[in-house]
Amino acid sequence: MRTALVIGTGLIGTSVALALAGRGVRVHLSDHDPDRARTAAALGAGSVQEPEGPVDLAVVAVPPAHVARTVAEAIARGAARGFLDVASVKGGPRRELEALGCDLTRYIGTHPMAGAERSGPLAGTADLFEGRPWVLTPTSAAGAATDTEVLNLALELVALCRAVPVVMDADAHDRAVALVSHTPQLLSSMVAARLEDADEAAVRLCGQGIRDVTRIAASDPGMWVDILSANPGPVADILAAVAADLDETVRSLRALQSADEDKRGDGAQGIEDVLRRGNAGRERVPGKHGAAPAAYETVAVFIGDQPGELARIFADAGRAGVNIEDVRIEHATGQQSGLIQLFVEPQAAPGLTAALRERGWSIRQ
Numbered sequence: 535m536r537t538a539l540v541i542g543t544g545l546i547g548t549s550v551a552l553a554l555a556g557r558g559v560r561v562h563l564s565d566h567d568p569d570r571a572r573t574a575a576a577l578g579a580g581s582v583q584e585p586e587g588p589v590d591l592a593v594v595a596v597p598p599a600h601v602a603r604t605v606a607e608a609i610a611r612g613a614a615r616g617f618l619d620v621a622s623v624k625g626g627p628r629r630e631l632e633a634l635g636c637d638l639t640r641y642i643g644t645h646p647m648a649g650a651e652r653s654g655p656l657a658g659t660a661d662l663f664e665g666r667p668w669v670l671t672p673t674s675a676a677g678a679a680t681d682t683e684v685l686n687l688a689l690e691l692v693a694l695c696r697a698v699p700v701v702m703d704a705d706a707h708d709r710a711v712a713l714v715s716h717t718p719q720l721l722s723s724m725v726a727a728r729l730e731d732a733d734e735a736a737v738r739l740c741g742q743g744i745r746d747v748t749r750i751a752a753s754d755p756g757m758w759v760d761i762l763s764a765n766p767g768p769v770a771d772i773l774a775a776v777a778a779d780l781d782e783t784v785r786s787l788r789a790l791q792s793a794d795e796d797k798r799g800d801g802a803q804g805i806e807d808v809l810r811r812g813n814a815g816r817e818r819v820p821g822k823h824g825a826a827p828a829a830y831e832t833v834a835v836f837i838g839d840q841p842g843e844l845a846r847i848f849a850d851a852g853r854a855g856v857n858i859e860d861v862r863i864e865h866a867t868g869q870q871s872g873l874i875q876l877f878v879e880p881q882a883a884p885g886l887t888a889a890l891r892e893r894g895w896s897i898r899q
């Protein structure tokens with residue numbers, strides 16, 4: 535691929551454009567808000583000049599409700615050899631394109647499973663998609679089968695963004711993301727919504743657990759109304775199952791308040807069941823690089839919030855010959871310090887603990 539046109543230069547469009555531009559593709563940028571395209575260009579994502587002729591691939595990265603019209607318009611003016619979108623839902627936009635009577639052989643619906651709770655070009659990064667699944671939904675439908683050249687262009691885009699291609703049917707994709715993305719977004723928002731009117735004294739106690747659960751509650755509501763409007767049925771089905779678990783959990787908690795010992799026993803059993811089912815589900819979340827989740831050991835070290843501290847601890851781990859598999863930082867409340875958790879292979883943990891202690895680090899027991 536030598537040339538591309540990115541339509542919609544927000545978080546995802548700018549990230550795609552930065553990745554392509556960084557690998558030598560000539561990228562043209564457009565957005566219905568010209569300031570956004572100019573901002574992406576200033577970040578090095580490409581040029582706001584219109585291409586002189588058709589580009590190799592047009593990437594449509596606009597909100598789901600605008601995808602079909604934007605793709606249809608780009609196909610109608612022959613803007614590219616191949617067209618794809620990156621919207622978080624796939625069935626609806628495809629059906630809308632069918633209804634608009636477009637030539638769908640030149641189009642493929644795709645969805646990179648990477649993003650952030652922030653939007654706009656300034657949130658874009660070239661490495662956003664590295665190692666992440668990128669769903670492609672080619673079809674073999676009579677008269678609308680995805681052209682092989684278009685599928686190959688999409689695969690090339692995924693490779694240039696260093697993502698991992700996953701081929702799926704559009705409706706199966708929508709049911710899958712209802713489970714792993716759309717319902718989690720709503721649940722995160724609902725947990726965070728409890729904080730809106732909570733006492734300041736309670737909010738001050740927020741720790742790592744609630745931070746983990748509510749990160750995506752900072753997402754753009756407009757974008758998510760669009761996404762959920764295009765996938766309401768599958769999300770409602772999963773939320774109904776969550777609601778049944780919630781009802782059961784409330785019943786169990788009320789039973790725990792009972793004076794009757796048997797009822798309290800049933801309540802404890804109900805709570806334990808839901809927690810154990812949570813353990814089992816959590817174990818199925820893929821680990822690093824999409825591999826089976828690994829059982830790492832953590833070495834937790836107190837660290838100052840000042841320049842050079844992270845570099846120093848990583849260098850000390852490197853000198854001890856230990857690969858840090860993952861890392862998490864908990865920030866202390868009211869102090870310029872925190873706790874860094876280094877996730878390492880279990881056999882490496884004792885050596886790392888000893889080496890860091892020797893270099894003066896304070897290890898949490």
Ligand SMILES: NC(=O)c1ccc[n+]([C@@H]2O[C@H](COP(=O)([O-])OP(=O)(O)OC[C@H]3O[C@@H](n4cnc5c(N)ncnc54)[C@H](O)[C@@H]3O)[C@@H](O)[C@H]2O)c1
Pocket residue numbers: 541542543544545546547564565566567570595596597598600604620621622623645646647648649650651652653654655757761
């Ligand atoms: N945010 C995520 O985590 C994420 C992840 C994967 C896929 N997606 C999908 O990517 C797409 C873009 O999401 P985003 O997070 O980059 O949003 P964003 O708000 O950061 O960017 C969207 C951009 O599209 C522009 N735009 C809107 N309508 C347009 C139109 N008709 N023509 C041209 N430009 C138009 C907006 O001005 C904006 O710059 C959405 O379809 C979303 O579902 C988002």
Ligand SMILES: O=C(O)C(=O)C[C@]1(C(=O)O)C=C[C@@H](O)C=C1
Pocket residue numbers: 621622646647648649650651714715716750
């Ligand atoms: O990491 C995040 O911020 C995201 O939630 C990204 C996430 C997801 O749910 O995985 C959100 C929506 C997109 O369609 C794809 C990715």
